[in-house]
Amino acid sequence: MTWDEAAVAEHARAFLAEHDPAAMDRLEFLRARFDAGLAWVHFPEGLGGLGASRDLQAVADRELKGTPDNQPGRIGIGLGMAAPTILAFGTEEQKRRFLRPLWTGEEVWCQLFSEPGAGSDLATLATRAVREGDEWVVDGQKVWTSSAHTARWAILVARTDPDVPKHRGLTYFVCDMHAPGVEVRPLRQITGEAEFNEVFLTGVRLPDALRLGEVGDGWRVAQTTLMNERVAIGGTPSRRTMMGVVAETWRSRPELRTHDLHQRLLRLWVDSEVMRLTAVRLREQLAAGHPGPEGSGMKLAFARLHQELSGLEVELLREDGLAYDDWTFRRPDKVDFVGREAGYRYLRAKGNSIEGGTSEILRNIIAERVLGLPAEPRADKDVAWKDLPR
Amino acid sequence: MTLLYTEVEEELRAAVRDLLAAKCSPAAVLGSVESGAPYDADLWKALARDVGAAGLLIPEELGGAASHEGGASAREAAVVLEELGRAVAPVPYLSSAVLATQALLTAGGDVAEELLTRLAAGEATAALAVSFAASPYALPSPAATLGEDGTVTGTVTGVIGAEAADVLLVPVRLPGSGRQGTGLCAVETSPAGREAVRVTPVTSLDLTRPIATVSFGSAPARVVATTDGPTDSTRAPWVREALTRGAGLLASEQLGVAEWCLTTTVAYVKERRQFARPVGSFQAVKHRLADLWLEVAGARAAARNAAARLAEASTAGPLGDEAVAVAVAVAVAQAHCGAVAVRAAEECVQLHGGIGMTWEHPAHLYLKRAKADQIALGTPGDHREALAGPAGLPAPA
Numbered sequence A: 001m002t003w004d005e006a007a008v009a010e011h012a013r014a015f016l017a018e019h020d021p022a023a024m025d026r027l028e029f030l031r032a033r034f035d036a037g038l039a040w041v042h043f044p045e046g047l048g049g050l051g052a053s054r055d056l057q058a059v060a061d062r063e064l065k066g067t068p069d070n071q072p073g074r075i076g077i078g079l080g081m082a083a084p085t086i087l088a089f090g091t092e093e094q095k096r097r098f099l100r101p102l103w104t105g106e107e108v109w110c111q112l113f114s115e116p117g118a119g120s121d122l123a124t125l126a127t128r129a130v131r132e133g134d135e136w137v138v139d140g141q142k143v144w145t146s147s148a149h150t151a152r153w154a155i156l157v158a159r160t161d162p163d164v165p166k167h168r169g170l171t172y173f174v175c176d177m178h179a180p181g182v183e184v185r186p187l188r189q190i191t192g193e194a195e196f197n198e199v200f201l202t203g204v205r206l207p208d209a210l211r212l213g214e215v216g217d218g219w220r221v222a223q224t225t226l227m228n229e230r231v232a233i234g235g236t237p238s239r240r241t242m243m244g245v246v247a248e249t250w251r252s253r254p255e256l257r258t259h260d261l262h263q264r265l266l267r268l269w270v271d272s273e274v275m276r277l278t279a280v281r282l283r284e285q286l287a288a289g290h291p292g293p294e295g296s297g298m299k300l301a302f303a304r305l306h307q308e309l310s311g312l313e314v315e316l317l318r319e320d321g322l323a324y325d326d327w328t329f330r331r332p333d334k335v336d337f338v339g340r341e342a343g344y345r346y347l348r349a350k351g352n353s354i355e356g357g358t359s360e361i362l363r364n365i366i367a368e369r370v371l372g373l374p375a376e377p378r379a380d381k382d383v384a385w386k387d388l389p390r
Numbered sequence B: 001m002t003l004l005y006t007e008v009e010e011e012l013r014a015a016v017r018d019l020l021a022a023k024c025s026p027a028a029v030l031g032s033v034e035s036g037a038p039y040d041a042d043l044w045k046a047l048a049r050d051v052g053a054a055g056l057l058i059p060e061e062l063g064g065a066a067s068h069e070g071g072a073s074a075r076e077a078a079v080v081l082e083e084l085g086r087a088v089a090p091v092p093y094l095s096s097a098v099l100a101t102q103a104l105l106t107a108g109g110d111v112a113e114e115l116l117t118r119l120a121a122g123e124a125t126a127a128l129a130v131s132f133a134a135s136p137y138a139l140p141s142p143a144a145t146l147g148e149d150g151t152v153t154g155t156v157t158g159v160i161g162a163e164a165a166d167v168l169l170v171p172v173r174l175p176g177s178g179r180q181g182t183g184l185c186a187v188e189t190s191p192a193g194r195e196a197v198r199v200t201p202v203t204s205l206d207l208t209r210p211i212a213t214v215s216f217g218s219a220p221a222r223v224v225a226t227t228d229g230p231t232d233s234t235r236a237p238w239v240r241e242a243l244t245r246g247a248g249l250l251a252s253e254q255l256g257v258a259e260w261c262l263t264t265t266v267a268y269v270k271e272r273r274q275f276a277r278p279v280g281s282f283q284a285v286k287h288r289l290a291d292l293w294l295e296v297a298g299a300r301a302a303a304r305n306a307a308a309r310l311a312e313a314s315t316a317g318p319l320g321d322e323a324v325a326v327a328v329a330v331a332v333a334q335a336h337c338g339a340v341a342v343r344a345a346e347e348c349v350q351l352h353g354g355i356g357m358t359w360e361h362p363a364h365l366y367l368k369r370a371k372a373d374q375i376a377l378g379t380p381g382d383h384r385e386a387l388a389g390p391a392g393l394p395a396p397a
Ligand SMILES: Cc1cc2nc3c(=O)[nH]c(=O)nc-3n(C[C@H](O)[C@H](O)[C@H](O)COP(=O)(O)OP(=O)(O)OC[C@H]3O[C@@H](n4cnc5c(N)ncnc54)[C@H](O)[C@@H]3O)c2cc1C
Pocket: A110, A111, A112, A113, A114, A118, A119, A120, A121, A143, A144, A145, A146, A147, A196, A351, A354, A355, A356, A357, A358, A359, A360, A361, A364, A376
C-alpha cells in the first residue's frame, strides 16, 4: 500500500490502542513499535518501517509523543550512521540481526573510522584486516571514537589491500566490541569529560559474516556513512536548540543586556531562522524526490551558528561566564550539544566544526560537488597505498 | 505552504527568462543605462502586457490574475522579481506592479479599482511617491498637501519609477485648518502638464533603477482614500502595507541578484587561469564561493518563505491575524537577503580581478543594485530590530 499522512496517523493510533506504554516494559514497548513499522517509517516493512516517505516520520512521532523513546542521544551513531549503511549494504541476515536492537537502544554503536594518521584524509587509514579462512584478523589503532566505551558494535573501515591506491584497498566491517583484542581507553576532552576514546585493535578476529559490502569496496560504503553523518549532525530538527537556550538566558537576565549583544543576538536569531527554513526546504526537496545539494551545507551552517551562539552566551553571562560547572573526568553515556551549562556548551560546540568532516573539508565538498570547481591537487591518487610518503 | 517552486511558477519563470534573454542582455542593459532613458519601455510593455506580469497581485475581477482559488499571488510576483534581479532589468516592475499596486489594493474604493484595472491591463504604469529609502517601521509623514481646491502641492525625494509613471500615488496631509488626517491621492502625469508635476532625475547609485525628486505644484488630483488622525501616516495603512509587502518581495529580487553574481563568478573562476591552473582551483577562492553558496541557499529559503506567507495573507486589507508570521517572514528575508546580495556582488567584483572594476563588465550593475536594495524599504538593521519583539529578545532597558 502507499502510505499518506492519514494512514500513518491511523496506524500509529491503532498501535497505541493495542500497546499501552504505561502497562508495558519500556523495551517491550520499543520492540513492539519497531515491529509495527513505526520506528523509521521510510525503512522497509519488517525492518522497523513501512516503506513510506521519510517526512511521514513526523506524523508517527507526533502520534506517539509522550511514549518511551529510544534515548537518541545515547545511540546517535547507530541511528544516524550505522543504520543507513547497514540498510544500504547489509545482507538480509545482517539487517535482521542488527537493526532492531540498534533502534531500541539495546545495542549501542560506535564508529571506528579516524586514526592518528588519518582524519580528513580518511582513505589513507592504516588499520589492517588480513583474511584467514572464514575470518579477518584486524590490527591497528583508531582514535576519537565517541561512545566506544558503551558500544556493543562498531562500524569499521580497514585496509585489506595495501598494494593498490588508497581508496581502492579498503573494506568495511561490523566490529564486535566485545571481541578479544579490542581495548578502549578514554581520551579526555577540552570539556573535562571523555566522550571519545582511543581504540586499540590487536589480533581481533571478525567472521567474514560481519563484512558489510564487497572486499575492496569499503570507500563507497563509507561514503554512505559519512553523508548520513553530516545530515544527522546538521540537518535533523531537535526539540531544544542552541538559539532557544541562549534566548532563555537573555530573557531571564535583563541586567546583563547590552546594545552590542542585542545587535549580535538578533543577527544570530535571523541566522537560526534562515537555517531552519533552509532545512525545511531541504526536507521538502527530499520528500519530493529531489534531494538538493543544500544537505552538504547544513552542517557547515549548524557548526558556525552553534559556536557563535554559545560563545555569545558565555560573554553575556559576565561573572557567571568565568565559572565552569564541572571539570570532573567522566565518561558520559550520551551526547547533548545543548546540555549542561554555558561553558560546557561553548567548549563542546568547538567539536561541531571538526567531527563528521571539518568545515574546511565541507567547503571543499560544496565547491567541488555543488559548484563544480576543480578538485584539490591529488599527488596520491595513482600511488599504491604502501608507497605513499609518510 | 511550500518553499519549493510550483510547476506554474516555473512556467512563469521560463516565460520571463526567455523574454529577458532576448531583450535584456547585460550589454543591452548597459546601453539602455547610457541612453539616458532609465527604463526600457518596450521591455516593460512586453513584460507587463504580453507575459501579464503587471496584474499578478491584482484580483481577477479587476482584470488581474490574483485569486484565492489557484490564481496568482505574491509567490508568482516573487518569481518575476527573481528573474528581474538576475537580469538587473530596467523596468518599473517593483515600483508599479508591487509598491503602487499594493498601496491601491490596501486603499480600495472606486478610484483605486479604476486605476488597478488600467495597471492590470498594462495600459498604465504607476509609482508610489514615497522615498525608496523609507522603512516600514518608521513611516515618513506625507511630504505633500492636498489643497482645498483638490490639487496637490509638495516635493517628494528618493522616488523610484517616477519617470515611467502615468500615475503618481502621493500620500498627502488633508486640507482644513486644525483638521488632522492623511490621504492617498492619484495624480496623472501627462494631462497635468510640466508645471504641475516635475520629475527631476537624481544621479543615482543604482543605474538600472534610478531615483528622482518629484514636485507637485497645485497638481490636479483625485482622492483615493483618506483617514482621520495624526499626520504621521501610521494610521494610513496603504503606505505601511506597500512598504512591508514590498520589502518581503524585494528579497526575491535580491536573491536573483545574488544568484547571478554567484553563477557568473563560478563560471569565471573555472575559465580564468593563473599560475598554470584555473583560479577556481585555489582553495581560498573555493571556500569563499562555498560560503557564498550556502548564504544564497539560505536566501532562497528565506525569500520563498516571505513570498509564501504574503501569498497566504489576504492581498487587499491590512495584514490580519497572520500579521506576526508575515511580519517575521518579511523581516527575516530582508535582514538576510539584503546582506547576501551585497556580499555576492562584492565577491563577484573581487573574484573577477581587474575586469570586475571595469564599466564594461556588468558586475557593477549588480553591485549598485544590491547596495541600493540594501537601503531600500528598511536596512537589514531596521528589519533585525523589528524582530526583537516577535523573537522575544527585548532590547536593554
Ligand atoms: C567531538 C568529536 C567526536 C568525534 N567522534 C568520532 C567518532 O566517533 N569516530 C570517528 O571515526 N571519528 C570521530 N571524530 C574524528 C573526526 O572525524 C576527525 O577529527 C576529523 O575528520 C578531522 O580529522 P583530524 O582530527 O585528523 O584533523 P586533520 O585532518 O589533521 O585536520 C587538521 C586541520 O587541517 C584542516 N585540513 C585537513 N585537510 C584539509 C584540506 N584538504 N583542505 C583544507 N583544510 C584541511 C582541517 O580542516 C583541520 O582544520 C570525532 C572528532 C571530534 C572532535
